[in-house]
Amino acid sequence: MNRFGYRLSPSSQIDLDVSDNSLFRDILAGEPGISTCIACGSCVASCSAGVFDKISFRKALHLLEAGMDTEAVALLEGCMMCGKCTLVCPRGINTRHAIVLIKRKLNKG
Amino acid sequence: MIVEGKKKIWSEYQKDIPDDHYFYVRSCIRQNFFPASEKVFLDIVRNRLGLDFFETPHHTTCGGIAYHSDSIPQETLMTIVARQFALMTEAGYENYVCSCITSFGIYNEIIDTWHHYPELEAKIRGLLWEASKREFKIPKSVVHASDVIYKLRNTILENGKYRLVNKTTGEPLRVVEHIGCHYSKMFPSKGVGGAEYPYVLTGMAEAWGGTVIDYPERRHCCGFGFRQYLVQANRGYSISNTHKKFESMAPFKPDMIITNCPGCPYFLDRWQYVIEELEGKTYGADSKGIPVFTYEEVAGLVLGYDPWDLGLQMHQTAVEPLLDKIGIIYNKEDKYKI
Amino acid sequence: MTDRVLIIGGGPAGLEAANQLNLLGYKPVIVEKEDILGGHLAKWDRLFPEGERADTVLYKLIKPVEHTPVYLNTIVEKADKEGNNFRVKLSGGKEEIVSAILVCAGFSLFPAEKKEEYGYGIYNGVITSSDLEKWFKTGKGVNINNPSKVGFVHCVGSRDEKVCNRQCSKVCCVTAVKQACEIREKFPDSEVFCFYMDLRMFGRKYEDLYLKAQNKYRVRFIRGRVSEVSEDFTGKVVIKAEDTLSSKPLKVSLDLVVLMTGMISNNSIEKISGILSLNRAEDGFIEPADTITKMYDSGKEGIFLAGAVTGPKTIPETLSEARASALAIHNYLSKKTIQ
Missing domain, CATH: 3.50.50.60 (FAD/NAD(P)-binding domain)
Known part of the structure; x- marks a missing residue:
């Protein structure tokens, strides 16, 4: 019912009491390196498609860990799998592998 | 919860509240929202407790609503306030007491601003003189009317007829206290108990037999927030903030809410109805809503005033379940007497 | 000129400095406000980054100075320069005549x-x-x-x-x-x-x-x-x-x-800087004469600094500074003796 001209505003708060990050944990099992991300942003800075599209491996990982899978995956849709981010990651995370795992999981779903 | 820890903080935030001889100023909106609160306040302090509270029909709004909704500049606000101070000075009073939390914040903010920028005070003195040929002294003390009731809480209990206790079970009523944001968040030292754990309403509720609930969103805004409500496009924020508070307090099963601000009781009371319409959810252990009161109304109930003389019929959320819990005798038909 | 050195504070800095001063042939005296030596280290369990036990470290610091005189539950109340020496009044009515003072008053937790x-x-x-x-x-x-x-x-x-x-x-x-x-x-x-x-x-x-x-x-x-x-x-x-x-x-x-x-400055630092006329910075910690090359130097003749009195430090940093201060005291006293 909305006869007042307004309604409850949806909350953007991350509520870790209820968030479900099972997808993140699945990816972590396949690519344990993602736990060592330090959010430096090298992956995004080096992304060959990132200037044309909203791509952020760094933020996608972060959102997955908070259980925000839809928002996370949207940040990887434009990925062309070139692997440049893997080359620059200072923690040596196999970023390309993690992206493959995420895409594979979602395609199955 | 470690009560001793709170007591320690409370002991660090005590303020001087004068004993007598006050210059009293009303709120712009409370007489519409909760029409008997100020009347009852004056009746209690003057007629029941024999104190000197001077009031003048010449006083106006403090300008706070206009200021916080960006309609008037600060100099205009200060000149309005300077005129109020002039009325106090002319009447021969030094202790300023206001009914409104917004005003309380405004007065403290202005006095503090003048302290740091004396040239601004001089300018305002000039503007007031030009506009009205008035002069003023800065009040010796500025307190909120809830500070006065807090100070008198034990005297009120001694003269009281009822206590905030469930008559059937003998258990203390579970009270949510909600402090207006501008009471102590701007100047923690100006509020009894400070900003994080204010004691002003807790002190009343405990003295009168209730027990106070500390719920996670206790410190959150009631939802009024000036622009949040006044600008219709933002009104969803207003009700969402109120909703957030109710969701947070609901598990504690509060019997009642006590407030000390003009906007808070209004929004906490009225939005319960709107939330019910929008979400189909009614708060309160018995799904009858959680009654919301001003501290004057609660003082009035404790002192045995007739609920309908306190204007409780103007509340959206029905108060009868709470009156019955306390065991207050009232006449149902009188609710809508003229 | 005596060979006595007053160390104010019996935490890691004070203990290590006492050890080094003993080795250099001086007679350090420790004044500690608490009833035990060790400062915050005595209350800690394990240390970063490798989890070494705090009591093992403390033992390594205390053992070499077990015969060094210590005043526990004692604070400095007054210190007057008398020629090359300091006449220091301690709480409890005791007095010490020393040639140098090392301030290791540490820090407090917020x-x-x-x-x-x-x-x-x-x-x-x-x-x-x-x-x-x-x-x-x-x-x-x-x-x-x-x-x-x-x-x-x-x-x-x-x-x-x-x-x-x-x-x-x-x-x-x-x-x-x-x-x-x-x-x-x-x-x-x-x-x-x-x-x-x-x-x-x-x-x-x-x-x-x-x-x-x-x-x-x-x-x-x-x-x-x-x-x-x-x-x-x-x-x-x-x-x-x-x-x-x-x-x-x-x-x-x-x-x-x-x-x-x-880690914050505390009353002890405030009090001792008042007694010894030492400068404190805006953060409350003592300001050394030179923050890069002479962290141990108070700028006042015969008064030296070590450890967290000049700002938050790790234990290894504190210990290095204690050794530096001991050496600086040695250089100061040797020069005095030759004169």
Whole structure:
């Protein structure tokens, strides 16, 4: 019912009491390196498609860990799998592998 | 919860509240929202407790609503306030007491601003003189009317007829206290108990037999927030903030809410109805809503005033379940007497 | 000229300086305000970055100076220059004539209850890093019972102008990471969060510890300062922060919140700088004559400095400084003797 001209505003708060990050944990099992991300942003800075599209491996990982899978995956849709981010990651995370795992999981779903 | 820890903080935030001889100023909106609160306040302090509270029909709004909704500049606000101070000075009073939390914040903010920028005070003195040929002294003390009731809480209990206790079970009523944001968040030292754990309403509720609930969103805004409500496009924020508070307090099963601000009781009371319409959810252990009161109304109930003389019929959320819990005798038909 | 040197403070700096001064042939005298030696180290369980036991380290510092005279429960009340010496009045009516004074008055931990919004002393589930360390060491003080979610709040009383402490306390980031790993070690089923603004892993092997916290202990690092703490209906502690890396407000209910209290100047530093006319900087710590080449030099003849009196330091840094001060005192006294 909305006869007042307004309604409850949806909350953007991350509520870790209820968030479900099972997808993140699945990816972590396949690519344990993602736990060592330090959010430096090298992956995004080096992304060959990132200037044309909203791509952020760094933020996608972060959102997955908070259980925000839809928002996370949207940040990887434009990925062309070139692997440049893997080359620059200072923690040596196999970023390309993690992206493959995420895409594979979602395609199955 | 470690009560001793709170007591320690409370002991660090005590303020001087004068004993007598006050210059009293009303709120712009409370007489519409909760029409008997100020009347009852004056009746209690003057007629029941024999104190000197001077009031003048010449006083106006403090300008706070206009200021916080960006309609008037600060100099205009200060000149309005300077005129109020002039009325106090002319009447021969030094202790300023206001009914409104917004005003309380405004007065403290202005006095503090003048302290740091004396040239601004001089300018305002000039503007007031030009506009009205008035002069003023800065009040010796500025307190909120809830500070006065807090100070008198034990005297009120001694003269009281009822206590905030469930008559059937003998258990203390579970009270949510909600402090207006501008009471102590701007100047923690100006509020009894400070900003994080204010004691002003807790002190009343405990003295009168209730027990106070500390719920996670206790410190959150009631939802009024000036622009949040006044600008219709933002009104969803207003009700969402109120909703957030109710969701947070609901598990504690509060019997009642006590407030000390003009906007808070209004929004906490009225939005319960709107939330019910929008979400189909009614708060309160018995799904009858959680009654919301001003501290004057609660003082009035404790002192045995007739609920309908306190204007409780103007509340959206029905108060009868709470009156019955306390065991207050009232006449149902009188609710809508003229 | 005597060969006696007064050391004010019996913590790591004072103990190490006493040892070195003994080895150099002087007679150090330690004045300690508490009833035991060791300062904060005596209350700590394990040290970063490799988890060495604090009591082992303390033993290594105390053992060599066990025959050095110590005044416990004693403070300096007055110090007057008399020729080349200082006549020092101690509490309890005692007096010492010494040729040099070494100030090792240390630091205090920020009183967490000052950050009222964090509810220390009010909510049962809120403790400090030193409470946790004491619990690790003795199992006493606070009640920790198989917590399922634990949060560490960095920078409590550090980098915070609201509480008049702008400085970074330097050691709390790595202490939080160390304690987070220890909690995961003790309670393998627990989830642990660290709320930080910047992670300052400046020292050797600190980054290794951080990496281990990430990949072995799965500690979750959330970049954002906790804004407020409250308690829910079940007694869990609810904290609010912004997850700044996703730009979203965040909320989580925890069984235990550990406040990483910073290192601040204290009354002892204030008092002793008054007595000895030493300069203090805006942060309250003593200002040395030269902050790069002479951290040990107070700028006042015969008065030297070591350890956290000149700002937050790690234990290895403090010990190096104590040795530097001992050498500086030796150089000062040798020159005096030749004259």
